Amino acid sequence: MQEQILRILKLPPSLWVVALPFLAACTKVVLNRALLLWKHLPRGPSFLSRWWSEWKNNEMLPTKLMRWGNIYGGVMSIMDLVHFGKPTIVLCNPKAAMDLLEKRGNLYSSRPRNIIASEICYGGFKGTLYQSGIKLKRFRTLMNATMNADASRKYRPLEDAESKLLLRDLLEASPNNYKLHVQRVVHSVAMYTAYGLRMDRLDQDHAEFFGNVEKYFRGNVLPGRYLVDHFPILLYLPRPLQWFRKVAEEQGKVERFFFLHCLSQTRMVVDKGQSAGVSAARALEKQETYGYSDAEIAINSSAPYTAGVMTTYASFEIFVLAMLLYPQVMKQAQKDIDSVVGRERLPGFEDIDSLPYIRALIKEIGRWHPPAPLGLPHAADEDDVYEGMFIPAGSTVLANIYAITRNTELFPDPEEFRPERFVDNDDPFFKNYNATFGFGRRICPGQHIATDELFALITRILWAFDIVSQEDEFDPLKHRVPSNPRFGMVPSLPYKLVPREDTVRSIIVEEALLAEREVQAWESFSFKKLTVA
Numbered sequence: 239m240q241e242q243i244l245r246i247l248k249l250p251p252s253l254w255v256v257a258l259p260f261l262a263a264c265t266k267v268v269l270n271r272a273l274l275l276w277k278h279l280p281r282g283p284s285f286l287s288r289w290w291s292e293w294k295n296n297e298m299l300p301t302k303l304m305r306w307g308n309i310y311g312g313v314m315s316i317m318d319l320v321h322f323g324k325p326t327i328v329l330c331n332p333k334a335a336m337d338l339l340e341k342r343g344n345l346y347s348s349r350p351r352n353i354i355a356s357e358i359c360y361g362g363f364k365g366t367l368y369q370s371g372i373k374l375k376r377f378r379t380l381m382n383a384t385m386n387a388d389a390s391r392k393y394r395p396l397e398d399a400e401s402k403l404l405l406r407d408l409l410e411a412s413p414n415n416y417k418l419h420v421q422r423v424v425h426s427v428a429m430y431t432a433y434g435l436r437m438d439r440l441d442q443d444h445a446e447f448f449g450n451v452e453k454y455f456r457g458n459v460l461p462g463r464y465l466v467d468h469f470p471i472l473l474y475l476p477r478p479l480q481w482f483r484k485v486a487e488e489q490g491k492v493e494r495f496f497f498l499h500c501l502s503q504t505r506m507v508v509d510k511g512q513s514a515g516v517s518a519a520r521a522l523e524k525q526e527t528y529g530y531s532d533a534e535i536a537i538n539s540s541a542p543y544t545a546g547v548m549t550t551y552a553s554f555e556i557f558v559l560a561m562l563l564y565p566q567v568m569k570q571a572q573k574d575i576d577s578v579v580g581r582e583r584l585p586g587f588e589d590i591d592s593l594p595y596i597r598a599l600i601k602e603i604g605r606w607h608p609p610a611p612l613g614l615p616h617a618a619d620e621d622d623v624y625e626g627m628f629i630p631a632g633s634t635v636l637a638n639i640y641a642i643t644r645n646t647e648l649f650p651d652p653e654e655f656r657p658e659r660f661v662d663n664d665d666p667f668f669k670n671y672n673a674t675f676g677f678g679r680r681i682c683p684g685q686h687i688a689t690d691e692l693f694a695l696i697t698r699i700l701w702a703f704d705i706v707s708q709e710d711e712f713d714p715l716k717h718r719v720p721s722n723p724r725f726g727m728v729p730s731l732p733y734k735l736v737p738r739e740d741t742v743r744s745i746i747v748e749e750a751l752l753a754e755r756e757v758q759a760w761e762s763f764s765f766k767k768l769t770v771a
C-alpha cells in the first residue's frame with residue numbers, strides 16, 4: 239500500500255496538472271455530500287435503488303417521481319439526477335410547490351446551470367434557460383409586457399380569424415389531415431406572438447425542422463445527460479478534445495440561422511409600422527439601450543414560438559381524447575354553447591364570460607394530462623430550510639405537475655376527466671387554477687394566450703361538429719388512457735368530425751371567406767432552412 243502511494247506521488251509533473259484539479263473536484267463532491275447528509279436533506283431514493291429501478295423498468299420520469307413521492311414524501315431529494323453531488327428536490331405536493339416556488343419565489347426563480355443547451359447550443363441567449371440576474375429580469379419583463387392578461391387580448395383578432403379558417407379546413411379535410419391543419423394554426427399564433435408574422439401554411443420541411451428544435455430542447459432542458467454537466471472542469475480541455483460540443487454546436491448553428499431569418503422579417507414588418515407589441519419587435523426597441531446583439535434578440539424572442547406550439551397542440555389532442563372517452567362531457571359542453579350562442583352564429587370571445595363549463599373544461603384538460611408534466615427545472619439561489627428539511631443553494635427544484643394534478647385530496651378520482659371540479663368552486667385554488675402552467679416567477683407567460691386560443695378552437699369545434707371515433711363499434715370504457723403517457727402527449731385515437739347539422743356548413747364557409755380577407759392584415763412568414771453539411 240505504502241509503495242503504491244509512493245508510486246502515485248512520483249507521477250510526472252505534467253500528469254499532476256490533470257490529476258490535481260480532478261482530485262480537488264472529487265474531494266469537493268465528497269465533502270459536499272457528507273455535509274448535506276448531516277444537514278437533513280429531504281428523504282429520497284438511494285443511488286442504488288434509483289439505478290435498480292432505472293434498469294428494471296422503462297418508466298417515464300414524471301410517473302417514476304410520483305411513485306417515489308408516494309414513498310418518500312411530497313418533498314424529496316434525489317442525488318445526482320441533474321448535477322453530480324448536488325441534490326434535485328422534487329415537489330409532488332401542491333402546498334410545497336406554492337410555498338417554495340411562489341411564496342419564496344425570490345429564492346427559487348433561477349434555472350440549473352445547463353452547459354450543453356444553454357451555454358454551448360444557444361450561446362447563453364436562451365431566455366427560458368436563464369439563471370438569476372439582470373438578463374433574466376429583462377427577459378421576464380419582455381415576456382410579461384407582450385403576453386400578460388391585457389396584452390394577450392391583442393392576439394384575439396388573429397386567434398379569431400385563424401379558428402374560423404380552421405373550421406373550414408377541417409370541414410373539407412380528410413381525418414388524416416386534421417393534424418396538419420390544427421398544427422398550422424397553433425404555429426401561426428405562436429409565431430405571431432414571437433416575431434409578428436402569421437403562418438398561412440406549414441410546409442413539411444418546416445414542421446420537421448420545428449420538430450427537431452422542440453425535441454432537442456425537450457431532451458436537454460434537464461441537465462445531467464452529459465458528463466460535462468456533472469464535471470464543468472471538462473470545459474478546460476483544449477477545444478478539439480471537448481467531444482460533447484459537436485451536436486450542440488450544430489443544433490445551435492441551425493437554430494441561430496433560422497431565428498435570425500425570422501428577425502429579419504420582423505424588421506421589415508416593423509419598418510411598415512406594424513407588430514409593435516410582439517416580443518422581437520419590443521426587443522428591437524431596446525437593442526441600443528441594452529446592447530443586445532441580433533443573435534441575442536433572435537434567440538431570446540423565439541421563446542414564445544418554441545414554448546407555445548407543442549404545449550398548445552398537445553392540449554388540443556388531450557381535448558379530442560377526452561371528448562372521445564367522455565361523450566357525455568361533449569354533450570354537456572355543446573348544450574351550454576347552444577344555450578348561450580344559439581345555432582345561427584359562431585361562438586366568439588364575446589361569449590367567454592357566459593360559458594363557465596367551457597372555461598372549466600379547458601382547466602380540466604391541463605389538469606387531466608398536463609402537457610409539460612415536469613414544467614421546467616427551477617434552481618435554489620440560496621440555502622433554505624422548509625419544514626425542517628435543508629435545501630442547499632444550487633439544488634435543482636422540480637415541480638412535478640403530473641403528481642400535483644393527481645393529488646387525491648384536491649382532485650378525487652384524478653384519472654377521471656371531470657370539468658365539474660372547476661364549476662362553481664369558489665376556492666381560490668380552483669377559481670384561479672393554473673398549476674398546469676408552472677409556478678412562481680417563471681410561470682408560463684403564455685398562459686393567457688394558450689387559454690384564449692384553446693377557447694376559440696374548442697368552442698367553435700364543439701359548436702360545429704360532433705367528435706366521433708372512426709371505429710364503428712367504439713366503446714369508450716375499453717379505452718382508458720394509460721397513466722403513463724409519453725412526455726406530455728396522450729396516445730391519440732382515430733377520430734372524425736361530423737357537422738352537427740347541414741346549416742353549419744354554410745355558416746362556416748361564409749365566416750371563412752370574411753376571415754380570408756381579415757388575415758391579409760398580417761404579414762406572412764416565409765420558411766428558410768440551413769442544412770448543416
Ligand code: HEM
Pocket residue numbers: 365366367378381428431541542543545546547549550553604608609610612613614615616674675676677678679680681682683684685687688
Ligand atoms: C397549454 C399550453 C401551455 C402549457 C401547458 C405551458 C406550460 C408551461 C410550463 C409548465 C412552463 C414552465 C414554468 C416554470 O418554469 O415553472 C412554461 C414556460 C414558458 N412558456 Fe408555456 N405553456 C403553454 C403555452 C405557452 C404559449 C402559448 C406560450 C407563448 C406564446 C408559452 C410561453 C412560455 C415561455 C416563454 C416559457 C418560459 C418562461 C421562463 O423561462 O421564464 N407557453 N410553459
